[in-house]
Amino acid sequence: MTIRPTLSLLLPALVAGLLPACSKEGKPDAKPTASAAPAVSAAPSAPTRPALGAFAKLPERGAGADLGPAERVKLGRMLYFDARLSKNHDVSCNSCHDLARYGVDGEKTSPGHKKQRGGRNSPTVYNAALHFRQFWDGRAADVEEQATGPVMNPVEMAMPDEKRVVDTLSSMPEYVELFAKSFPGEKAPITLKNAGRAIGAFERLLVTPSRFDAYVGGRDDALSPAEVKGLVTFISSGCTACHNGAAIGGGSYQKLGLVKPWPDAKDEGREQVTKQASDRQMFKVPSLRNIDKTAPYFHDGSVASLETAVKLMAHHQLGRELSDADVASVVTFLKALTGELPKELITAPELPKSTAKTPKPDPR
Numbered sequence: 001m002t003i004r005p006t007l008s009l010l011l012p013a014l015v016a017g018l019l020p021a022c023s024k025e026g027k028p029d030a031k032p033t034a035s036a037a038p039a040v041s042a043a044p045s046a047p048t049r050p051a052l053g054a055f056a057k058l059p060e061r062g063a064g065a066d067l068g069p070a071e072r073v074k075l076g077r078m079l080y081f082d083a084r085l086s087k088n089h090d091v092s093c094n095s096c097h098d099l100a101r102y103g104v105d106g107e108k109t110s111p112g113h114k115k116q117r118g119g120r121n122s123p124t125v126y127n128a129a130l131h132f133r134q135f136w137d138g139r140a141a142d143v144e145e146q147a148t149g150p151v152m153n154p155v156e157m158a159m160p161d162e163k164r165v166v167d168t169l170s171s172m173p174e175y176v177e178l179f180a181k182s183f184p185g186e187k188a189p190i191t192l193k194n195a196g197r198a199i200g201a202f203e204r205l206l207v208t209p210s211r212f213d214a215y216v217g218g219r220d221d222a223l224s225p226a227e228v229k230g231l232v233t234f235i236s237s238g239c240t241a242c243h244n245g246a247a248i249g250g251g252s253y254q255k256l257g258l259v260k261p262w263p264d265a266k267d268e269g270r271e272q273v274t275k276q277a278s279d280r281q282m283f284k285v286p287s288l289r290n291i292d293k294t295a296p297y298f299h300d301g302s303v304a305s306l307e308t309a310v311k312l313m314a315h316h317q318l319g320r321e322l323s324d325a326d327v328a329s330v331v332t333f334l335k336a337l338t339g340e341l342p343k344e345l346i347t348a349p350e351l352p353k354s355t356a357k358t359p360k361p362d363p364r
């Protein structure tokens with residue numbers, strides 16, 4: 001399904017802020033308009049509440065997902081922090097997606113095994129489970145499938161094969177017990193796939209409700225007048241054509257440089273996955289939740305300031321030049337998307353001790 005032609009055709013409407021959402025593909029529950037709040041008239045003193053049909057409140061933690069037995073989330077949390085899932089026992093999921101730092105490492109690209117770096121910026125894991133697909137190019141279906149990737153990726157955690165993953169986890173009795181309880185009835189529960197399912201279950205709890213959700217839920221005073229003004233600019237500029245739904249993004253692929261070409265066209269984006277020229281420079285629209293905390297921006301981490309990112313978006317995606325005042329106003333609104341981190345989940349858990357059978361770190 002192509003989204004670009006539809007969007008280009010509808011661009012005038014979009015720019016006028018009349019189009020609440022782009023066409024979507026993927027799971028029906030990714031539709032952002034489903035739980036849209038109707039516009040309500042505000043109390044006389046409050047700033048006028050804009051129509052919020054493009055947005056939805058964040059769902060409750062883990063809502064709608066099968067998290068399995070309680071042990072599965074506990075296991076997933078341990079695996080998320082366990083560097084022994086990497087070849088040299090020095091890289092964990094938390095190295096690149098630091099949960100205490102809004103799920104990022106603040107680097108343009110992240111150092112993995114032997115300090116090697118891939119070509120793309122590490123996105124945050126917070127609220128990622130809400131996205132219709134995973135990765136900048138959507139090559140994994142969900143967080144469970146995604147989590148098996150980095151373990152085997154040679155520049156990330158660099159495990160040579162699944163056997164070494166299974167040998168590592170099987171060498172520690174506490175993991176053996178937790179896998180058995182997390183996947184009851186399975187003959188050989190310790191697999192890379194089940195490690196991914198456990199990590200995914202944990203990630204489904206990593207949602208960050210913010211004042212914006214209270215506002216969408218009807219509390220007019222949850223946002224300041226300046227934040228509401230920025231929200232109105234965000235909507236009227238056309239940003240919600242792509243950044244919408246509960247995650248304010250994460251629901252469709254869009255071309256980077258839709259209206260005005262993006263100057264640096266090195267990364268083919270989704271074309272790498274589909275081999276279709278029409279997917280060149282199509283990327284998953286990122287979520288804007290916690291965006292103030294997750295610099296640097298874009299798939300290559302090329303932009304350090306949020307103001308610059310907003311200006312570039314208006315120019316390249318919408319063909320609009322926003323004044324500095326409008327940019328500042330949008331950024332004021334975006335800062336209200338910084339949410340609460342689930343403190344009880346994100347401190348590093350105690351991990352089982354290695355045994356004589358645990359494969360040794362391998363720096364090669």
Ligand code: HEC
Pocket residue numbers: 080091092093094095096097110111112113118120121122123124125128131133134135136137143146147148150151155156157199
């Ligand atoms: C060496 C750094 C590094 C490590 C280690 C790492 N990641 Fe990532 N992660 C990345 C990068 C870079 C991307 C984006 C890659 C792309 O889209 O092509 C990514 C993407 C993701 C995404 C997709 C988010 C989105 O918005 O699409 C999730 C979820 C994720 N990682 C979770 C994990 C988990 C779970 C682990 C541990 C099993 C892990 N990562 C280990 C760097 C890392």
Ligand code: HEC
Pocket residue numbers: 234237238239240241242243253254255256258283284285286287288291294296297298299300306309310313314317318330
């Ligand atoms: C036509 C779709 C579209 C429109 C309209 C759009 N964006 Fe984006 N936005 C994207 C895509 C796609 C990306 C990811 C691009 C990349 O990194 O390759 C993105 C990325 C971003 C980022 C960086 C996110 C990150 O995690 O690095 C910010 C900030 C952003 N957009 C804000 C806005 C604002 C503000 C507006 C309105 C002025 C807007 N966008 C309009 C599609 C859109």
